[in-house]
Amino acid sequence: MSRSIGSRRWRAAALALAVAAACSTGSISDPPDLTITLTVDPRTGAVGDTIAFRFAATGPALASITIEFGDGSLEQFATSGATSASGTARHAYAAAGSFQGRATAVTGQDQFVTATAAVVITGGQGADSSGSEPRSAALRRAGPAGGAIH
Numbered sequence: 001m002s003r004s005i006g007s008r009r010w011r012a013a014a015l016a017l018a019v020a021a022a023c024s025t026g027s028i029s030d031p032p033d034l035t036i037t038l039t040v041d042p043r044t045g046a047v048g049d050t051i052a053f054r055f056a057a058t059g060p061a062l063a064s065i066t067i068e069f070g071d072g073s074l075e076q077f078a079t080s081g082a083t084s085a086s087g088t089a090r091h092a093y094a095a096a097g098s099f100q101g102r103a104t105a106v107t108g109q110d111q112f113v114t115a116t117a118a119v120v121i122t123g124g125q126g127a128d129s130s131g132s133e134p135r136s137a138a139l140r141r142a143g144p145a146g147g148a149i150h
Contacts, residue, residue, distance in 0.1 A: 031060035032083050038067075038103040038115040046124050048092055053117070056086040057105040064106050070099030070119065081108060096123040 036057040045051055053067050062079040067089040069075075075089040085105075093099065099119045106112045 032058040034059035034105065034107060034111055034113045036065070036103050036105040036113050036115045038101060038117045040101055040117040040119055043118065044120045044122070045093075046122050047094065047096055049121075050090050050092045051119055051121075053089045053091065053101050053103070054087070055089070055103045055115075056084075057103075057113075058084045059105055059107050059111070059113070061108040062105055063108045066104045066106075068102040068104070069093070070101050071095070071097075093119075093121040096121050 034057075036055060039054045041052045041054070042049075053069070055065060055067065057065055057079075060083065061081045062083065062085055063081070064079055065077040065085055065087070067075045067077075069089075069091045071093060073091065075091075077085065077087055077089075079085045097120075099121065101117045101119055102114055103116075104112055104114045
């Protein structure tokens with residue numbers, strides 16, 4: 001009987017050493033760092049043009065992503081505790097000016113990180129060089145904003 005208890009202790013000690021070794025070599029995954037990126041396309045446009053705000057975030061238990069467009073409006077994405085999220089928010093500005101877009105990722109532990117991107121909007125409705133419909137109208141017909149939560 002003492003032989004099996006000793007054998008169990010040896011196995012437990014070996015397991016503890018294996019876990020400790022895995023932790024020191026990074027084999028057991030640490031939670032991802034909290035990060036977010038924001039890109040804007042196009043960076044300049046005319047009043048009424050649709051601007052795409054693309055975001056990508058990682059972090060432990062993401063609770064939400066908020067995109068602020070800099071003109072008082074925003075769009076929020078629920079992430080349900082995911083460790084990564086990406087997507088696109090689209091926005092058409094009603095007035096000319098320089099705007100600062102902001103993406104904020106928040107975790108379930110109320111940690112947050114932000115990224116910003118500048119947009120310049122000029123007066124008037126945009127049109128391509130052929131004089132056809134404004135670019136914003138074609139983009140509006142393309143469909144709603146898309147995104148992926150992982």
